[in-house]
Amino acid sequence: MRIGIDIGGTKTDAVVISDDGRLIERIRLATGFGADAVVDSAADAIRQLLERTGLRLDVVRSVGIGIPGTVDSASGHVSHAVNLGFDTLDLGDALEDRLGVRVRVENDVKAAALGAYSLLAGPESETSPASMAYLNLGTGLAAGLVLNGELWRGSWGAAGEIGHIPVDPSGALCPCGQRGCLETVASGSGIARQWQTTDAKPAQSLFAAADAGDPYAADVRSRFVDGIASAVRILVLTVDVDTVVIGGGLSNLGSPLLDAVTAVLTEWAESSPFIASLDLARRVELLPEGFPAAAVGAALVGVVPGASAGGATSGTGAATTSTTTGTGTGSTDATPALVPTSESSM
Numbered sequence: 110m111r112i113g114i115d116i117g118g119t120k121t122d123a124v125v126i127s128d129d130g131r132l133i134e135r136i137r138l139a140t141g142f143g144a145d146a147v148v149d150s151a152a153d154a155i156r157q158l159l160e161r162t163g164l165r166l167d168v169v170r171s172v173g174i175g176i177p178g179t180v181d182s183a184s185g186h187v188s189h190a191v192n193l194g195f196d197t198l199d200l201g202d203a204l205e206d207r208l209g210v211r212v213r214v215e216n217d218v219k220a221a222a223l224g225a226y227s228l229l230a231g232p233e234s235e236t237s238p239a240s241m242a243y244l245n246l247g248t249g250l251a252a253g254l255v256l257n258g259e260l261w262r263g264s265w266g267a268a269g270e271i272g273h274i275p276v277d278p279s280g281a282l283c284p285c286g287q288r289g290c291l292e293t294v295a296s297g298s299g300i301a302r303q304w305q306t307t308d309a310k311p312a313q314s315l316f317a318a319a320d321a322g323d324p325y326a327a328d329v330r331s332r333f334v335d336g337i338a339s340a341v342r343i344l345v346l347t348v349d350v351d352t353v354v355i356g357g358g359l360s361n362l363g364s365p366l367l368d369a370v371t372a373v374l375t376e377w378a379e380s381s382p383f384i385a386s387l388d389l390a391r392r393v394e395l396l397p398e399g400f401p402a403a404a405v406g407a408a409l410v411g412v413v414p415g416a417s418a419g420g421a422t423s424g425t426g427a428a429t430t431s432t433t434t435g436t437g438t439g440s441t442d443a444t445p446a447l448v449p450t451s452e453s454s455m
């Protein structure tokens with residue numbers, strides 16, 4: 110069994126998955142605000158999962174946390190987690206002191222990439238891609254990369270930060286200090302800036318207004334969709350992934366979003382034989398709604414694909430590979446292929 114926790118700005122999503130990848134239990138709790146409260150939330154989630162499943166922590170093979178911000182996955186140090194109310198936190202150490210087992214920590218989008226990949230590569234899936242990009246459409250825009258079955262962080266952990274690729278020199282100023290970043294149009298914050306509404310779901314409100322013929326809404330939606338299509342094109346042109354899975358809060362827009370993005374990609378293909386040859390539209394998928402990709406992925410952080418299950422380490426096992434320090438060793442656990450259960454398709 111493995112435990113994965115996804116600590117979000119408002120809620121903490123926690124799962125137990127079996128060694129063969131089945132979702133065994135899932136709970137959601139409110140996330141506390143501030144460093145101590147975040148540690149408490151994670152510890153509380155783990156305690157509740159153990160209670161519900163009757164598991165003991167010493168038989169759990171891995172415990173992983175996905176969390177927004179800059180994460181040093183070797184040390185478990187988290188910084189710039191602004192929405193969680195702290196600037197810096199040794200989350201891995203704090204939880205290890207509390208629980209007595211090793212706890213792996215990963216950036217939430219990178220964890221979600223592992224979770225999405227486990228779903229695609231599972232035994233019940235028809236295709237098992239070697240490579241995948243997970244495009245997270247949330248408040249921001251970022252991607253996680255799984256190449257040859259392994260999470261690719263890059264030298265400094267910045268791989269996949271495509272939301273900060275400037276695409277419009279006269280565009281809006283981005284919080285990162287650059288102008289016209291993809292994220293300023295193709296994200297929740299981009300929509301919020303351009304589409305003021307009291308609707309609890311601004312993106313749905315935007316799509317509805319555009320469908321109803323509001324020309325301004327159509328314009329904002331068009332920039333949003335073009336931005337996502339650009340992100341897909343960037344991901345394929347840089348790493349040529351088999352599949353781009355769109356997830357994150359805005360993926361709840363569902364098929365109207367997927368249809369709009371594939372329509373733009375198809376239009377680009379019609380005017381460029383080169384783009385046509387890449388078959389971009391065929392590579393895009395939506396993450397199944399409700400699938401807890403970041404929590405499932407957190408449970409798999411540090412698990413090396415293809416290794417023998419017989420050589421598995423315990424939950425207190427080897428360090429995750431860190432591209433930040435280059436000193437990680439990786440564990441010898443096998444990657445369980447995630448089998449979606451009825452619970453996973455909520």
Ligand SMILES: [Zn+2]
Nearest residue numbers: 273283285290
């Ligand atoms: Zn930016």
